[in-house]
Each structure stands twice: as structure tokens, then as C-alpha cells.
Amino acid sequence: MRILNPIARILRNAPLCLLAIVLIANVGFVYAAEGGAPAPFAAGEKLVFRVEWNPPWYLFFLPSMEAGDAELQLSQELEYKGEKALKIIFKARSSGALVSLIGLKVDDNFEYITNAETFCTFTATRRVREGKHKRDIKVVYLPESDRLHIHDVDLAVVPNKVRKDTYKDNVPKCVRDLFSALYWIRYQDFQVGTLRRSVVGNDDKVKEVESVVEKKEVVVTPVGKFETWRVNTIAVLGGLFKDGGQFRFWLTADERKLPVQFEAKVQLGKVTGKLKMAELPPSSAERPSAGNKSSHESHEKNP
Secondary structure, three states: OOOHHHHHHHHHHHHHHHHOOOOOOOOOOEEEOHHHOEEEEEOOOEEEEEEEEEOOHHHOOOOOEEEEEEEEEEEEEEEEOOEEEEEEEEEEEEOOHHHHHHOOOEEEEEEEEEEOOOOOEEEEEEEEEEOOEEEEEEEEEEHHHOEEEEEEEEOOOOOOEEEEEEEEOOOOOOOEOHHHHHHHHOOOOOOOOOEEEEEEEEOOEEEEEEEEEEEEEEEEEOOEEEEEEEEEEEEEOOOOOOOOOEEEEEEEOOOOOOEEEEEEEEOOEEEEEEEEEEEOOOOOOOOOOOOOOOOOOEEEOOO
């Protein structure tokens, strides 16, 4: 079938869709927001999303299909070059009917070290394992010289091939990776129409991303029903990703601003993710009305 290659591209790009958006029971350091208010999250927060692909209308003969799981974890606090930092871990695993259809296995692991106060990224490491596509990519941001360094190795060939080992100049001093940007936006005050911009990096691409709060909306996920803020994102002056697309994510309308759903329009249909499990460490932020049993218990429910 001719549709298989486009679908395979969608699944390979699904991890990056989590910007539209877009894993613990140990007590973590609670980071202070501006004005001394408690942060809406702490080290140890773990979120798992069920990812689904929805075909476009002209592929009406295909149903919506499970694509896999995406796991996001604010792993730990540490120091990086004498500054307080956070480690963010993201994992994407393929499963379900879509994998059976296209025969493509995804097992990606991303790791980011970011400033604990500004959420400007220090380093970004991506271990990409998508079928025969295998790459290790590391980006180090060098704000003191307005540069970044990228080292990109193709492990699918023998001998392994270095695709990039270069510096990029004229890089803004504060660049946030996809997930640091998500944590950063959870600090912000929301109301309908609120517009914010952040410089976001993916590998050696750097773009200004604009986010706008569109409306309040109730969404239903495997862990419950939530009143949320719906946020839309646009990459200013060209798309951040090769395939372009529009990204929306839903944050709970409380102090925690927990991401519970995301949606990404891509070249062939739409990718959606709904929260299926959350492990939330203790913090002084208000707990969402659903999605956790207590400060030390995970909540998981299969429909």
C-alpha cells in the first residue's frame, strides 16, 4: 500500500509532536517561581501518554490506531558548571495496530540538562532508534560565545558515520529544548488570549515559537476528566520541524498546570496523546482534581 511510507514518517516524527504539548514517589527539590511562589512541579514528576494516530478524511477506510506510549520525566536536580540544573528524560515506544501495519519499531530516548531557574538548555542528547534509522545526537549550548556545538553520528552504517561535528554561530543566549519550554510555560499566568514567545531548539535548528491560550476546555483522558487551558503553538518564520504542522496541548486549569493532552496536525492526519498515568511528587502546588490518588501514589487506568 502506498500509504505505508507516509504513515511511517508520522510515527518517526511522533516524539517531536510532544512540543504541542510535546516520567516517583521520592520527595524532590521544589523550584521557586518568580515572586517566591511554589513551582507547579518538582523533581520526580512522571507522565505517561497514550499516543494515537488519526487518519485524514480521505483515508476513511482506516480507523484510528494506537501508535505507542510517550513518557516524560523531570528526573533529578544536579549541578552543571556550578549552576543548579534539572535533568529531563523523554522516552517514546511504539506499539499497537499502527506498528503492526507498517512494521516500524520506535525506541527513542532523549535527555536534556536545563537551567533550574530559567529553563534555558545546557545540553540535549537524543538516542534515536526508529526501525533501521539509528542516530546519536548531542547538542551543547555555549551562551558565552553565542554558539552551539552539534555532534551527530549515524549508527545504521558500518563503519559508523559522523554526519555533523560542527559549531553554529549567532545562537541566542537562552534556547530551550522542546520539553524545557513546556516546563517553562507551566510557570506562566494564563488567561484566554495570553500570548508568549520562546526561542526553541531542536538539534541545530533554532526558532522563535509563539504560544497562545485559546480557551478553557474540559477534556477526558484515561485517568479522568479535567478542566484545562487549551494552548496553540506556532513556529515564527518557518516551521521548527521538517514536516511542519500545528501543535496544541492542554494544561490543567489549576496551579500545577499539568499537561494532560496534546494534538499535532501532520502531513497525513493527526497525532494525539492523552495522559494515562501520572506520578506526582509532593509540592505545595494544588493537586489536579483527577489523575492522582495522593502525593506518593501513581494513578493508571486502562479504558
